[in-house]
Amino acid sequence: MGKPVGTQGPLKIGIIGCGKIVGQYLDSFRRLGGVRLVAVADLDATRAQDVADEYGEGVRAIGVDELLAAGDVDLVLNLTIPAAHAEVALAAIAAGKHVYGEKPLAATTDEARRVLDAARAAGVVVGCAPDTVLGTGIQTARKAIDDGLIGAPVAATATMVTPGHERWHPNPDFYYVPGGGPLLDMGPYYVTALVTLLGPVASVVGAASHTRSERTIGSGPRTGETIPVTTDTHVTGVLTHASGALSTLVMSFDAVATHAANIEVHGPLGTLAVPDPNHFDGDTRLHRLGGDDWEALPVSAGYVDSGRGYGIADLARTLAAGSSEEPRAGGTLGYHVLDVMESLLESAHTGHAVEVTSRAERPPAVVLEDLADREREGSLSA
Ligand SMILES: NC(=O)c1ccc[n+]([C@@H]2O[C@H](COP(=O)([O-])OP(=O)(O)OC[C@H]3O[C@@H](n4cnc5c(N)ncnc54)[C@H](O)[C@@H]3O)[C@@H](O)[C@H]2O)c1
Numbered sequence: 001m002g003k004p005v006g007t008q009g010p011l012k013i014g015i016i017g018c019g020k021i022v023g024q025y026l027d028s029f030r031r032l033g034g035v036r037l038v039a040v041a042d043l044d045a046t047r048a049q050d051v052a053d054e055y056g057e058g059v060r061a062i063g064v065d066e067l068l069a070a071g072d073v074d075l076v077l078n079l080t081i082p083a084a085h086a087e088v089a090l091a092a093i094a095a096g097k098h099v100y101g102e103k104p105l106a107a108t109t110d111e112a113r114r115v116l117d118a119a120r121a122a123g124v125v126v127g128c129a130p131d132t133v134l135g136t137g138i139q140t141a142r143k144a145i146d147d148g149l150i151g152a153p154v155a156a157t158a159t160m161v162t163p164g165h166e167r168w169h170p171n172p173d174f175y176y177v178p179g180g181g182p183l184l185d186m187g188p189y190y191v192t193a194l195v196t197l198l199g200p201v202a203s204v205v206g207a208a209s210h211t212r213s214e215r216t217i218g219s220g221p222r223t224g225e226t227i228p229v230t231t232d233t234h235v236t237g238v239l240t241h242a243s244g245a246l247s248t249l250v251m252s253f254d255a256v257a258t259h260a261a262n263i264e265v266h267g268p269l270g271t272l273a274v275p276d277p278n279h280f281d282g283d284t285r286l287h288r289l290g291g292d293d294w295e296a297l298p299v300s301a302g303y304v305d306s307g308r309g310y311g312i313a314d315l316a317r318t319l320a321a322g323s324s325e326e327p328r329a330g331g332t333l334g335y336h337v338l339d340v341m342e343s344l345l346e347s348a349h350t351g352h353a354v355e356v357t358s359r360a361e362r363p364p365a366v367v368l369e370d371l372a373d374r375e376r377e378g379s380l381s382a
Helices: 022-031 045-055 064-069 082-094 109-122 136-146 172-176 181-198 310-320 331-350 371-381
Strands: 011-016 035-041 075-078 098-101 126-128 155-161 201-209 214-216 226-228 234-241 246-252 263-267 270-274 285-288
Touching: 011 022, 011 064, 011 310, 022 035, 022 045, 035 045, 035 064, 035 310, 064 082, 075 082, 075 310, 082 098, 082 109, 098 310, 109 126, 109 331, 126 310, 126 331, 136 181, 136 263, 136 270, 155 181, 172 181, 172 226, 181 201, 181 234, 181 246, 181 263, 181 331, 201 331, 234 331, 310 371
Parallel strands: 011 035, 011 075, 075 098, 098 126, 155 246
Antiparallel strands: 155 263, 201 234, 214 226, 234 246, 263 270, 270 285
């Protein structure tokens, strides 16, 4: 059984993987009272040491094995590259830790299934990014749908285009191998948002292209180095939700710019323009049937001023309440999202529609709340 936590105070976190994204988690951990960072590790010990030095507060930089064995780590935060997600998660679970990982849950559904099965057998919880959908942006859009402002949704579009992350990431190799590409890298934000807004996906049709065999790194010490591309870099498709709604998806590392909204949702009474699902906030705009223009909706739901790591605080609350419910940014949802993306690629490569066999229900809505304030008040009154 996993360590019972929550009754003894904050959920204690050990991070494995101290690369580009770790800083955003550190910002959140400084604000949140329900989680406490205690240790960090990386294959590159200097990266872990730099993070420990920057964070302070007694956080120690240790080896990966030492972190996995540490008695004061309740949850391993897995910020490694996608190819290592499953291996690190399985090691954490074998050590009796809860685990929360960056997206995607694993590079393949086979690996992800092993992670969920091992966690169930060990009695520990699996969480998975993205937690952006718990912020005020997507949650306000969800509330607008749930309140009936556009009627029953019939369709959505989701568009993400960029010329490629090798322009800004110093080690972009992982974006161009299986487990990466625009779909597995950016798709989790969009597909998780679509499932949050419209419910689970029942089947998909996809098409994809792989336009260049090399990319050139544009920043950092490796500037000018070329790296191989072994994955599709433009992926498009249609998701048929279990509700019958149809979402059209375009995910590309091969396009310069677009005028398209990140996500639009259409219903008989109106259209919603949904903010960027890679951000926690942003305006939700509504164009009502018969209306003259778009109106920005007031922020009405979601974790206020949130950032990466709020999904772990949400998970910590579930654990502290002794609930057996899946956390909102949970492994079942992460698995379904990965299954949808893998099915899209399968459809693209076979030319056939693919049934999505996994299911994840829409996680419970998040009421409008400043979690950091709430946890600070809680610790002051404790
Ligand atoms: N960079 C971003 O803007 C961004 C944004 C959101 C999510 N993410 C996700 O976060 C994850 C990490 O991305 P990143 O950009 O920080 O990558 P990165 O390459 O900058 O950092 C990954 C770190 O993990 C370490 N690592 C790799 N395998 C390991 C292992 N087996 N054990 C211990 N350490 C290991 C590496 O040494 C490296 O320091 C990815 O899943 C990515 O999709 C990244």
